[in-house]
Amino acid sequence: MRISKELIEKYHDGLCSPSEKEAVENWLNSDAVDEAFELPSEISKEQFSDDIWNEIAVILPEEKQEQVSVFSPARRSVWRQAAAVLLVGAAGMTFFFLKNKGVNSSNIIVVKNTSETVNKDLEASEYTISVGPNSNVEIxxxxGVIDFCGAVMINPKKDLTLTIQGTCEVNKLSNEKHYLKKGLTYIALNYKSSSNPGEVLILDDGSLMGLPPLMKRQLMHQFNI
Amino acid sequence: MTEFKKFVLLALPFFLAVAGCSSPNENSPKKYSIYAMMKDGSEYIIQTDSLDAKAIEPADGAKIAIKDVWSDLIVKDGFYYRLDWKTETFFKYRLEGDHLIELDTVKLPGFSFLETYHWVAKDSLLLITYNKHVKKTLYAKLSVPDFVLKTGEMNIPTPAGIFNWMSIGFAQLRKDKLFVGYTYHTTSTNGFTTSDTAHVSVLKYPEMICLQVFKDTKSTYPGGINTEEPFTFTDEKGDFYYIACPGIALGNHPDKPTGIYRIKSNEEHPDSSFFINISASAIQNHAYGIWYIGNGKAIVRSERKGLFTGMKDHYKVAHFDFYVVELATGKAERLALPLDKGTARQCIIYKDGIAYITINSDTAGSYVWTYNPETKTLKRGMKFEGEIDYILRIDEL
Structure with a gap:
């Protein structure tokens, strides 16, 4: 079976059939990293590797991102061919890692989403997090502390208690614990209103009705609630 | 398998479904619809023929599977209508027993959320949305008996400069003129601001061609999302009134006052001599929603600063007052009701000279209160039983 980007995404989302799952896992575990991998027809392997790297860079710990930044433009061009092969494999392994093992519990995970429009998703063992545009989170x-600035959606996989702090304004850290119930969707928001530029809101999806309709609709649209 | 067995296999489920239907009398709509959210987050619709009964238990009604539907509903003549933003599909429902039955659907391409709706005729519904992706204000005129649709673009200036979004707060048809109220926003991931200007465009109807635009800066965000609560009314003389709500729960431009505007029945522009500054009246706060109770009086629902800290608790702390506003003088008089909670609610029905006001109080219980504007008497009536958290809607069917 040819392994496509779409198939890996499907695998990541847990939507593969048993045969597809087996094919992806065989591919992941095989030494031949790119033999069975099918690139999208309209882009080159280099472009594809760049795209994947941009995707995974935001979900790696900050130190990893700093390591990448040592690639100077000149050196980067030298490494392009090797990076293409390695990053395609790394992307698959990252999906596999996140899906099956969760976030390494000993690490502090930093996700910075500089996109103007697209969310960045992270799957941990106890919850999934979707980081909104122009938002960041440190887990x-x-x-059990989640610091964030911007807008973040949290889906607990079990009942849990987290300390969720809005860090847009550093002098307003609340250290407040929140009990999150499995099955509900929570929005953490550093809400900027005219009267209070740094209000921290932790709302389940049933409580979004408390927001101004324009804000509520933006969040529903952004996080597909 | 024999032909007979095939027939039985195929026809039996249909037969059982038909046989299981209730009689028409049991399914005929009642006079009023109530939408409640319970403390466990479950939501129910229950219908009743009387708001003067001793008590009602919303959890005896139909449990609503989709969360937060209350804010999307349009209720008329025994039917419920709703736009599903994810599928851009408009639905028609009827309550049968303890189920909302889907009766009809139609695709509304480009409609994600409704900005406002207006019944331009008894069976003709005008739906308006702003599509930020194509930067256009779109309308759909829907014949509700057969769900036949006409769609198009409204000739309204789109956001420009610092503004990237807009809200259409009302649409009101008078002969061949459509008055449309709107304002502009600047949005970000975690907040928004609103222009300091309330706009009204006059469009030629049904061509939707712009004839004139009127701007006013006394208040901003004219109207609101009228599936959540009403923001306009027409009085006995045909004068049209709308409330502008710049408070933090709607326009988020709280330096501007909440205000009531008017377009007189014989004019085609906002009445520049008329403005009721709600925030400068006895209310001294921002208000949201307006309900006409006849004879030149309307009720507004006003927040009370000092009892909430921000949007974090605006919806769950009981801090809302109800004031009767005399439109001729601007005088506002508080109704002696328990403080109400819920940031936006369809909470008043005015019928036969009586205002039925649902009050959602954590300390004084949830009741329908009746207010007689003639005698200025308030009475506590029907009780909402059960683990009520919010009475989100009360609609006349």
Missing amino acids: NNKN
Whole structure:
């Protein structure tokens, strides 16, 4: 079976049939990284590797991103061919890692989403997080603290208690614990209103009705609630 | 398998479905519809013929599977209508027993959320949306008996400069002129601001061609999302009134006052001599929603600053007052009701000289209160039983 980008995404979303799942896992576990991989027809392997790297860079710990930044433009061009092969494999392995093992509990995970329009998703063992445009989040799995600035959606996989702090304004850290119920969708928002530029809101999807309709609709649209 | 067995296999489910239907009398719509959210988050619609009964238990009604539908509903003549933003599909429902039955659907391409709706005729519904992707204000005129649709673009200036979004707060048809109220926004991932100007365009109907635009800066965000609560009314003389709501729960431009505007029945522009500054009246706060109760009086629902801290608790703390506003003088008088909660609600029906006001109080219970404007008497009436959290809608069917 040819392994396509779409198939890997499907695998990541847990939507593969048993045969597709087996094919992806065989591909992931095989040494021949790109033999069975089908590139989208309209883009080159280089472009594809760049795209994938841009995607995975935001879900890697910050230190990893800094390591990447040592590639100077000149050196980067030298590494392009090798990077294409390695990154295609790395992308698949990253999906596999996130899907099956969750976020490494000993790490502080930093996700910075600089996109103007697209969310960045992260799957941890106890919850999934979707980081909205122009938003960032830092997750400390040791103490259960989530610091964020912007808009973030959290879907708990079990009942859990998290300390969720809005960090757009550093002098307003609340250290407030929130009990999140499995099955509900939560929005954490550093809401900027005219009277209060740094209000931190943690709302389940049933409580979005408390927001101004324009804000509620933006969030529903952005996070597909 | 024999032909007979095939027939039984295919026909039996249909037979059982038909046989299981209730009689027409049991399914005929009642006079009023109530939409409630319980403390466990479940939502129910229940219908009743009387708001003067002793008590009603919303959880005896139809449990609504889709969350937060209350804010999307249009209710008329026993039917419920709703736009599903994800599928851009408009639905028609009827309550049968304890189920909302889907009766008809139509695709509304380009419609994600409704800005406002207006019944331009008894069976003709005008739906308006702003599509930010194509930067156009779109309309759909729907014949509700057969769900036949006409769609098009409205000739209304789209957001420009610092503005990237707009809200259409009302549409009101008078002969061949359509008055449309709107304002502009600047949005970001986690907030928005609103222009300091309330706009009214006069369009030639049904061509939707712009004839004139009127701007006013006394208040901003004229009208609102009228599936959530009403923001306009027409009085006995045919004068049209709309409330502008710049408070944090709607326009988020709280430096501007909440205000009531008018377009007189014999004029085709906002009446520049008329403006009721709600925030400068006895109310001294922002208000949202307006309900006409006849003879030149309307009720507004006003927040009370100091009892909430922001949007974090605006919806769940009981802080809303109800005031009767005399349109001729602008005088506002508070109704002696318990403080109400819920940021937006369809909460008043005016019928036969009586205003039925649902009050959602954590300390004083949830009741229908009746207000007689003639005698200025308030009475506590029907009680909402059960673990009520919010009475989100009360509609006349």
